[in-house]
Amino acid sequence: MPSEIDSSTLLSRASQLIDLALKAGADAADAVIVRSRSQSVSVRLGKVESTESSESDDFSLRVFIGRRVASVSANPGFDLGMLAERAVAMAKVSPEDPYACLADEARLGKSYPDLQLFDPTEVSSEHLREAALAAEAAALDVKGVTNSAGGGASAGMGGLVLATSHGFAGSYMGSRFGCSVSVIAGEGTRMERDYDFDSRLYFADLDDPAEIGRRAGERAVKRLSPRQVDTGKNVTVVFDPRVARGFVGHIAGAINGAAVARKTSFLRDKMGQQVLKSGLTVTDDPLIVKGPSSRPFDGEGVIGEKLSMIEDGVLQHWFLSTSTAREIGMETNGRGVRGGNSVSPASTNLALEPGDVSPAALISGVGTGLYVTELIGQGVNMITGEYSRGASGFWIENGELTFPVSEVTIASNLKEMFMRMTPANDIDRKYGVASPTLAIEGMTLAGR
Structure with missing residues (x-):
């Protein structure tokens, strides 16, 4: 990747594009340029x-003409x-x-902070190859691992250039290594099968490839000889942080x-x-220095x-863009x-x-239940809140x-699940969605 980015x-x-749109008859306009550079190596x-x-x-x-709006896209040249x-x-x-418009001029940023999102470290394809091979080799060295589904390493950068007809002009770049x-x-x-990975804004923060591989190998071996468990109601399900992040989504x-x-x-x-549940808080902060989704x-x-x-536990805000x-x-x-030619609301660092309580204490307090490390399927209805997904993980006893447990289904309704959650204290904020280990009471488990 280039060490310097001149936007x-x-x-x-x-x-210039905005000026031409206004001369052509637009009442208002904005122009966006999304820049990306990436390189990756995959091995097996x-x-x-x-x-x-x-x-x-x-x-x-x-461009906007009265209440009418249209968008076009193009490549350089x-x-x-x-x-x-x-x-x-x-x-x-x-x-x-009736809702499409530019943001209110009074809401536009006149200046904005440097969030240190760009790491200029240049990583060669050779280095990426070595990292991918080292991760795979470490995973294959774990006793019980018999094959590889592949490893990979990547480096990239991306950014946004935005100009509007009512006075905003700004740009930022961010890097990503994985x-x-x-x-x-x-x-x-x-x-x-199992996997592990790491993804960071700064290359120096990336976990050692051998450590990533070791974790992946150990996770796969721990899943060997899984069993089914009996169907039951009012089961406490504990979500591993990797799975809990999706639940927070x-x-x-x-x-x-x-x-x-x-x-x-x-x-x-x-x-x-x-x-x-009372006591629970969900935050969203776009301005975290070096934040993964800042x-x-x-x-x-x-x-x-x-x-x-x-x-x-009380809902305070929606995620909102101007038109929404x-x-x-x-x-x-x-x-x-920005998503293509449209603008829609989304979270940042959520x-x-x-x-x-520690994860160990949380699990200890469960007594008997299911610790979930992987979810399968898309059985979530966001209109009704109905939740039903295939799961695998480990049985909690005493x-x-x-x-290890596999081929079970966990089910409930998100409205009830949200009111029965208990979080541990092990949150990892290196991803755009962060969650600690979560225990959710009162779920239905369909097994044998």
């Missing part, structure tokens, strides 16, 4: 399977004037959208303003009401702030994300804040993990 040329082109059984490298600068222009004229022509024949491996333990019909989806506007969230009428401004030029989305906020009679809170 001034891209910002100049974005501003000690041999390189692929080496990939990519670069792109994707341009998007959005296009004719700016023709793109602007095309967008305006499209807007003139588009249906009216390493992963997946291996198989056992033989024949008694094989089990369901909370984020339920309090997304776009889902509220579409009436596709089971929490759409719960603002100001208790939706989680951004100095959102996809509309609005600077967000740290919010307690849910505080002491207008649709439900509120104001944006700087959570707009965390279910930890409790005050407060300790005993034998």
Whole structure:
């Protein structure tokens, strides 16, 4: 990756594109350039399977004529004037959208913080190859591991350049480094697979590849000789942090303003009401220095702030972009994300804040239950809250993990699950969604 990124040329082109759109007849416009650079290496059984490298600068222009809006996209090298004229022509024949608009000028960031999201470290493809091979070799060295599903390492950067017709111009870049491996333990019909990975903004923070491999191998071996357990009701299920992060993602989806506007969230009428167990808090903070999902401004030029989305179990905020906020009679809170030519709300650095007991103490207090390390399927209905997913993990007996379990299904309703959660104190904030180990009481387990 290049050690320095100069966005001034891209910002100049974005501003020029807006000027041309206004001259072509647009009332307002914004231009976005999404820049990305990446390289990756994948290996299997000690041999390189692929080496990939990519670069792109994707341009998007959005124009407004009254309540009509249109967007066009292009790659570098296009004719700016023709793109602007095309967008305006499209807007003139588009249906009216009463909610589409630029963010309020008063909400635009006049200056924004340096969140230290970019690491200029240059990593060669040779180094990536060595890291991927080291992770795989360490995993294969674990006794009981019999095969590899492959390993990989990557380095990349991406960023956003945004200019608007009402005065905003800004850009930021972020880097990302990663390493992963997946291996198989056992033989024949008694094989089990597992994986491990790490992903960081700064190369120096990345876990040692051999450690990643060792963890992957040990996880796979621990899953050997799984059993089924009896069907039961009122079972306490403990979610490993890796699985719990996905569960916290369901909370984020339920309090997304776009889902509220579409009436596709089971929490759409719960603002100001208790939706989680008392004492639980969910935060979202886009301005964490070196945060995994930080951004100095959102996809509309609005600077967000740290919010307690849910505080002491009570719902306080939706995730909102400008158009979504207008649709439900509120104001944006700087959570707009560009997705192609559209803007939609999403979380940033989201965390279910930890409790005050250790994972060991949490499991010990369960007595008998299921510790889940992997979930299968997509059986979650965000309209009704119904939850049913295949699971595997370990049986908890007398407060300790005993034998591996597979081919079971856990089920409940998210409304009830949210009110029965108990978090441990082991949160890891290196991912964009952070969660500690979670115990959820009163679930149904379908087994043998």
